[in-house]
Amino acid sequence: MKRKEPKYKYTNVMLIDDNELDNFINEKTIEANNFSKRIYSNTSAKSALEFLKNLVTMGAHHNDIYPEVIFIDINMPMMDGFQFIEAFKSETEEKMNKPKMVILTSSVYFEDRQKTKEIDKDIVFLNKPLTQEALESI
Numbered sequence: 001m002k003r004k005e006p007k008y009k010y011t012n013v014m015l016i017d018d019n020e021l022d023n024f025i026n027e028k029t030i031e032a033n034n035f036s037k038r039i040y041s042n043t044s045a046k047s048a049l050e051f052l053k054n055l056v057t058m059g060a061h062h063n064d065i066y067p068e069v070i071f072i073d074i075n076m077p078m079m080d081g082f083q084f085i086e087a088f089k090s091e092t093e094e095k096m097n098k099p100k101m102v103i104l105t106s107s108v109y110f111e112d113r114q115k116t117k118e119i120d121k122d123i124v125f126l127n128k129p130l131t132q133e134a135l136e137s138i
Contacts, residue, residue, distance in 0.1 A: 008037045010037070011064070011068060012037070012039075012089055013039055013054075013070070014040045014041075014070045014071065014099075015027065015039060015092065015104075016070065016073060016076075017038070017043065018043050018044065018073065018076040022043045022073070026063075026104070026130045029131070030135070032105070034070075035043040042078070043079070045079040045081065046078055049079070049087055052088065053091060062096050063088055069099055069100045069138060071130070072104065073104060073105055075107065081105070085101060085119055085123070089120075090097060103126065104126050106128045120133045
């Protein structure tokens with residue numbers, strides 16, 4: 001007998017965090033809560049941006065693999081989470097469906113929360129670790 005596939009809240013999400021262990025734990029939390037059918041993990045904001053730009057280049061018919069939610073850490077080398085969001089907005093957002101952006105960080109600085117709101121009031125700001133309650137709020 002074929003096992004019934006669970007009902008997922010989203011089809012595709014992306015994790016961007018330079019810490020592989022955080023990505024692994026977040027993947028397991030997302031899987032355990034049937035939050036998304038597919039999870040794309042990136043340890044670099046630059047590589048994640050390239051992946052998304054490639055999807056845009058391939059055309060809108062690839063929307064079935066385009067992430068609906070992007071979880072991004074703020075503190076990363078080379079390109080931080082804020083730089084990623086700015087680059088994403090200027091390079092890809094107009095051409096594709098707008099994913100929900102979620103800052104997922106260990107930062108406790110009020111300034112980071114404030115900067116997030118200034119960039120876009122719709123960005124969700126969450127502190128690590130990712131929890132079932134946090135997923136339900138997205």
